[in-house]
Amino acid sequence: MDSDDDIEQVSTRGRPVGDREAKRKELLRAASMVIAQEGYANASLRKVAKHAGYTTGAVTYYFANKEELVVALMESAFDRFDAMLESARERGDILAPFESWIRLTDRSTRFWPATSELLAQGRHEPAFAEVIARRYARYRRLLAAIVKDAQERGTVRNDISADILTDQLVAMGDGWMMMYPIEPKRFTPKRMRALIDALAVLVAPVPGEQKPGGRAARA
Amino acid sequence: MDSDDDIEQVSTRGRPVGDREAKRKELLRAASMVIAQEGYANASLRKVAKHAGYTTGAVTYYFANKEELVVALMESAFDRFDAMLESARERGDILAPFESWIRLTDRSTRFWPATSELLAQGRHEPAFAEVIARRYARYRRLLAAIVKDAQERGTVRNDISADILTDQLVAMGDGWMMMYPIEPKRFTPKRMRALIDALAVLVAPVPGEQKPGGRAARA
Amino acid sequence: MDSDDDIEQVSTRGRPVGDREAKRKELLRAASMVIAQEGYANASLRKVAKHAGYTTGAVTYYFANKEELVVALMESAFDRFDAMLESARERGDILAPFESWIRLTDRSTRFWPATSELLAQGRHEPAFAEVIARRYARYRRLLAAIVKDAQERGTVRNDISADILTDQLVAMGDGWMMMYPIEPKRFTPKRMRALIDALAVLVAPVPGEQKPGGRAARA
Amino acid sequence: MDSDDDIEQVSTRGRPVGDREAKRKELLRAASMVIAQEGYANASLRKVAKHAGYTTGAVTYYFANKEELVVALMESAFDRFDAMLESARERGDILAPFESWIRLTDRSTRFWPATSELLAQGRHEPAFAEVIARRYARYRRLLAAIVKDAQERGTVRNDISADILTDQLVAMGDGWMMMYPIEPKRFTPKRMRALIDALAVLVAPVPGEQKPGGRAARA
DNA sequence: GATGAATGAGTTTTCATTCAT
DNA sequence: GATGAATGAAAACTCATTCAT
The missing domain is CATH 1.10.10.60 (Homeodomain-like)
Structure with missing residues (x-):
């Protein structure tokens, strides 16, 4: 001055x-x-x-306290996540987030390991739970929009509502995220490639399906 | 036992x-x-x-110490899990574990919350990781066998290998298990019903698919 | 065993x-x-x-924690106080507590100094406040009974209600208790003797007062 | 000033x-x-x-440091106190400080609570003790002069020396000041009115008392 | 004059573990 | 076999004070 x-x-x-x-x-x-x-x-x-x-x-x-530190940490992690989703939306590719995930596990050894523990902690720290609920909702909303787009363009099966299908994709991602830090050896690049390819098959349009609507009937 | x-x-x-x-x-x-x-x-x-x-x-x-207690706890949790799987195998129903899962969330408020935290903890205590790796491998092996059976009977799509499909189912289950304790309100019985029904659609045989083999092609 | x-x-x-x-x-x-x-x-x-x-x-x-320790300490301090009051009641002497007080300041260097600080702390620790309110109420009740007795026996002036007079005596005691640890030199035995003697004069029956009733008029 | x-x-x-x-x-x-x-x-x-x-x-x-701040705070609190006393002296009314006290409890919720805690703190920091001793001595001196005046004018009993009577009044005030922040509910305006009225009765000239001297005999 | 980043010693509290009894 | 007193290290957090800028 x-x-x-x-x-x-x-x-x-x-x-x-x-x-x-x-x-x-x-x-x-x-x-x-x-x-x-x-x-x-x-x-x-x-x-x-x-x-x-x-x-x-x-x-x-x-x-001010540990909580504030960790909340800030969570927010920044979700920010990165959102960026990933944004690029996925631009490419209109449902599986893009999963592809990004592969790349993240390769490079950054510090992004994922913490996440599942932090999420688990959300049950006891209300402040964490709030962040999780808010940002996860946003994440699902964004992905659901991408899914819906893809369904309308006919690149994704439309016999399951975008909403439900999104929840399934998200759950799968969460499950991998949880297990990856515990058993990293299981998640070889080759294996992850196969998992994602299979995911593509799972969500691919079913032969002879009609364009609109979503029919979910037990096999 | x-x-x-x-x-x-x-x-x-x-x-x-x-x-x-x-x-x-x-x-x-x-x-x-x-x-x-x-x-x-x-x-x-x-x-x-x-x-x-x-x-x-x-x-x-x-x-002897805390670790021993927690390891024993993990084993007993997996024991319960195995029992669920056993009945699934008897019925030959892939989705049976998920159905059981619904029932567990209804009744016992204490099973899943502990489990997901225990898993998240696995990363740091090698003794925990060992239990998780061993029992999870067994879990996947059992489920994969059921999946394979179902594929051979033609009740489950066979354009994805049993092994890979199992991993996807397991991941989805893990994802729900992880999120349920954090956002229990999102998992209403109705919602869970819809998710499992959609899962049935997802794994249902695709019209015009041949019996053997597993072909995974990107959509 | x-x-x-x-x-x-x-x-x-x-x-x-x-x-x-x-x-x-x-x-x-x-x-x-x-x-x-x-x-x-x-x-x-x-x-x-x-x-x-x-x-x-x-x-x-x-x-379990500091609060519990201090609460226990307060209770035990009030217990001693009550014992003093009990003997005062037996002797029917209003000033007995004050006499005891003198003796306590002489001998025990550790009883009083803490008390006023502990009381002052009551404003912020609800647990302390509860103890103080409860035990002080009891203290006032006991002393008031003694005062009333004395009034009825005619050894204490009865133109002030026992209740009010008690509050005044208690306040005086509190005031000395507060200042004694800060300025111990001011409270010589001789001085305290004089203060208590004067207190006796203050509460002595007024010449020409009638037995019953309590008349409080501004001079 | x-x-x-x-x-x-x-x-x-x-x-x-x-x-x-x-x-x-x-x-x-x-x-x-x-x-x-x-x-x-x-x-x-x-x-x-x-x-x-x-x-x-x-x-x-x-x-310079916390001590200096608190000492300054104490001095300013006593300044206010002195102002109250000054007006009491002008009116020649012993009870005026107590009346002022009532008014302070009504309006300013922040003056007394701080004061009593500050006083309680005096025991450990010599600097605090010095301020308290010095200003309290002044306070007592001023009040004693007012008391003496009143005794000479015959509006206050003179069978207790002004010095001793002052100490008793001061102690009573201190006691109330100490308890007020802890149990504010006990000190309703009505109750305080009654206490001060009774104080007036207590110090009122005794019927048939001679002018000079201070005789303190145990009842 | 004034700032605010940083320190370091302090506080209460929790806890797995040890061990004499 | 079983107890529960006691330990000691660690945790999160607070704060008066210092000091380069």
């Missing part, structure tokens, strides 16, 4: 403006790595702080 | 032999209730002891 | 039965000393534990 | 001189509100800063 050379002031001299958000992100990153490695239950603020190179107090300075 | 010295367990001749096993079971029962109610993270041995009407020391007397 | 010499078993051999209460008292004693010396705000469970020669965990073993 | 450079305080010539004092006052005001609402123990400098709309650093900028 009272310094004389304002050039290059950001992040080197003077009060670092807007640094707060950056620091929060840094901590979130550390948190997601710690949770990915050690699990939610074993992830203490101490460990997060240490991992980020801060003291414990610093963490609670940026996040 | 539990042990073979169930006979003469009552205190007639000398020390009751099956007593130990019975008390362990009581403790396991208490443990699953505590976990269902308070969550895995908040389930301390003290609470389990109190819930079972035992002393603190008794828990560590009957189980 | 399975030992063979039961004599002198208590507190030397075998499971110490009933020791729990004794240990709790020991901890309460330590707590009251720590609070007396360092004040309520600075009295941590750590310090209490150390003072009693226990670990921190032991304190929370005997008292 | 505050400072002598109140003139030209507004930013007309150079830096506003009285600014510092004004900001300190604002912070003190915030502090007393926070203490009144949350209690002394829970009143952190952070909360005070937030309440006043200042930054954390500002508090430690205007007050």
Whole structure:
């Protein structure tokens, strides 16, 4: 404010403006790595702080409490998820999210492992449950829209309502997400390829089906 | 199934032999209730002891440590699961496990919540992971056999290999199991009925499909 | 239980039965000393534990939490208070509690100092407030009965209702209790003697007052 | 009373001189509100800063440390107190401070709660004790002078020395001040009226008393 | 003058585990 | 066999204070 050379002031001299958000992100990153490695239950603020190179107090300075930290973490995870869905919608491909999922398991070792634990925790932390309910609803809504589109274009079977079919796809994704961290060896790229291909077969239009309507009758 | 010295367990001749096993079971029962109610993270041995009407020391007397207790709990949960599968096999109905699942959510409010948290916990304790891997493999093997049977009888589509189709069914079940405790309100009986009916449609034989083989082609 | 010499078993051999209460008292004693010396705000469970020669965990073993410890402490303080009142009632002497108070300040350096801080804390800990309200009501009720008796016997002025007069006496006692720990030097035995003697004068029957009724008119 | 450079305080010539004092006052005001609402123990400098709309650093900028802030707060509380006494002296009415007290409980919900906690705190911080001792002595001195005057005018009993009688009045006031925040419901306006009226009766001249001297004999 | 990020020691509380009895 | 007292390390969180800017 009272310094004389304002050039290059950001992040080197003077009060670092807007640094707060950056620091929060840094901590979130550390948190997601710690949770990915050690699990939610074993992830203490101490460990997060240490991992980020801060003291414990610093963490609670940026996040009022653990809950707030984890909620922020969840939101950011869902943000990434939404981005994936967005590109899926653009391509009009139902299976795109699953394809993305394959790529994520390949690269990022820290995105998925935490997720299922965080979800499981939602049962006891109302704040978590709120985030989950809200963002999951959005996720299902988006995917359902894509499914409906595909049904109308005739690339997806329409004897099951988009709504229900979406729930099934989502459940399958959740199931894989849950098991992947526990038995990563089972999920080889080849196996995942086969699973997704089979999924394509499952949702493919049935020969001799009519365009509109959704008829769900027990076999 | 539990042990073979169930006979003469009552205190007639000398020390009751099956007593130990019975008390362990009581403790396991208490443990699953505590976990269902308070969550895995908040389930301390003290609470389990109190819930079972035992002393603190008794828990560590009957189980060397917490890990042993939880492993035993997991095994017993999978035992129940296997029983469900067994009846499915008898009826030759792929969807029977899902039907059982509906009934479990109706009655026992304590089975699934504990289970999904226990699974989520598997990532960090190798002992847990071992149990999960072993019992899940068995679960998939059993279900795959049922699927294969059904395919051969022509009641299930055979354009997807039994193995892969099983994985998809299992994943779907896992996904629902995971979400049910978090958003129970979404899983109304009516909704679950619709989901399972749609599942039947999904796996139903496709008109004009040949008997053998499994062809997986992208739509 | 399975030992063979039961004599002198208590507190030397075998499971110490009933020791729990004794240990709790020991901890309460330590707590009251720590609070007396360092004040309520600075009295941590750590310090209490150390003072009693226990670990921190032991304190929370005997008292579920700090609140429970302090509530127990308050109750025991009021118990002593009640005993004082009881003897006052037997002697029919209104000022007896004040006399006892003098003796307490002389001997016990740990009884009073804590009290006013504990009372002040009552505003924020509902559990404390409950104890205070309940026990104070009892204290006032007992003292009021003594006052009424004395009024009827003609040894105390009866132009002020027993109820109101009691409130005034109690307030005076509270006021001294509050200030004594802060300015102990002001409360010399001689001074306290004078204050109590003056109190006797204040409550003495007014010359020419009639026996029954209570007339309170502004001078 | 505050400072002598109140003139030209507004930013007309150079830096506003009285600014510092004004900001300190604002912070003190915030502090007393926070203490009144949350209690002394829970009143952190952070909360005070937030309440006043200042930054954390500002508090430690205007007050070297917490002690200094609290001491200033005490002094300002006693300033208010003195003002009350001053008007009492003008009216020559002993009970005036008590009347003022009633009015304060009616209006300002924040003055007394903070005060009694502040006093209770005096035992541990020598700096606090010093303020209390000094200002209380002044308070007693002022009230004693009023009492003495009243005794000489014959409106207050003179069989108890002004000094002692003052101590009793002060103690009574302290006792009420201490209990009021804890059990506010007991102190209805009607009840307080009755208590003060009875106080008037208590200190009223005794029929047939001689003018000078103070005779204190046990009843 | 004033800020607010960061510290580090402190608090209460929880808990699996040990072990003398 | 079984108890329950006691431990000690860990957790989340609070806060007065410091200090570079």
